[in-house]
Amino acid sequence: MSMKRTAKIERMTNETKVLVEIDLDGEGKAIIDTGVPFMDHMLDLFTKHGLFNATIKANGDTHIDDHHTTEDIGIVLGQAVKEALGDKKSIKRYGNAFVPMDDALAQVVIDISNRPHLEFRAAFPKEKVGQFDTELVNEFLWKFALEARMNVHVIIHYGMNTHHMIEAIFKALARAIDEAITKDERVKGVPSTKGLLT
Numbered sequence: 490m491s492m493k494r495t496a497k498i499e500r501m502t503n504e505t506k507v508l509v510e511i512d513l514d515g516e517g518k519a520i521i522d523t524g525v526p527f528m529d530h531m532l533d534l535f536t537k538h539g540l541f542n543a544t545i546k547a548n549g550d551t552h553i554d555d556h557h558t559t560e561d562i563g564i565v566l567g568q569a570v571k572e573a574l575g576d577k578k579s580i581k582r583y584g585n586a587f588v589p590m591d592d593a594l595a596q597v598v599i600d601i602s603n604r605p606h607l608e609f610r611a612a613f614p615k616e617k618v619g620q621f622d623t624e625l626v627n628e629f630l631w632k633f634a635l636e637a638r639m640n641v642h643v644i645i646h647y648g649m650n651t652h653h654m655i656e657a658i659f660k661a662l663a664r665a666i667d668e669a670i671t672k673d674e675r676v677k678g679v680p681s682t683k684g685l686l687t
């Protein structure tokens with residue numbers, strides 16, 4: 490018998506209100522409504538490709554711009570993933586995924602290490618996709634990595650279309666996480682010579 494890998498986290502500040510409810514062992518069913526249309530699109534892909542069931546809702550000061558809301562979704566999603574993972578017993582720990590999206594090829598490599606790091610090797614040709622500032626992708630991923638206490642390496646090998654590049658990153662992140670959190674029966678306890686990943 491295994492424990493359910495779920496979490497529900499709500500966070501409210503003067504800038505945003507964010508709710509994330511996640512089941513890591515789902516089938517990709519999601520309810521997403523963040524007030525940032527491009528993030529809705531990315532989080533929809535993320536949950537679908539990671540096979541996570543999730544509710545992700547945000548209400549933020551998007552009349553200023555999408556910065557606070559995007560950043561705070563990263564924080565709460567990271568916290569929810571960390572909490573849902575629990576003691577991390579028997580997980581594979583590492584994940585690596587390549588995802589092509591038409592012209593773009595993204596790779597995301599992660600270590601659920603309790604040592605937060607974001608290595609972001611991606612330069613986007615456009616500063617905006619729709620209303621969304623593309624520099625917020627880095628911001629989102631850094632806050633996610635920090636709160637999930639994950640080492641996340643993002644590489645865009647090549648690409649021309651900014652929307653495709655970002656989309657490939659979110660799909661690859663989801664698939665890398667899905668791989669890393671998979672349980673391997675051969676792993677007894679926590680996959681670390683330290684004996685601890687929390």
Ligand SMILES: [Mn+2]
Pocket residue numbers: 530652656
């Ligand atoms: Mn798209």
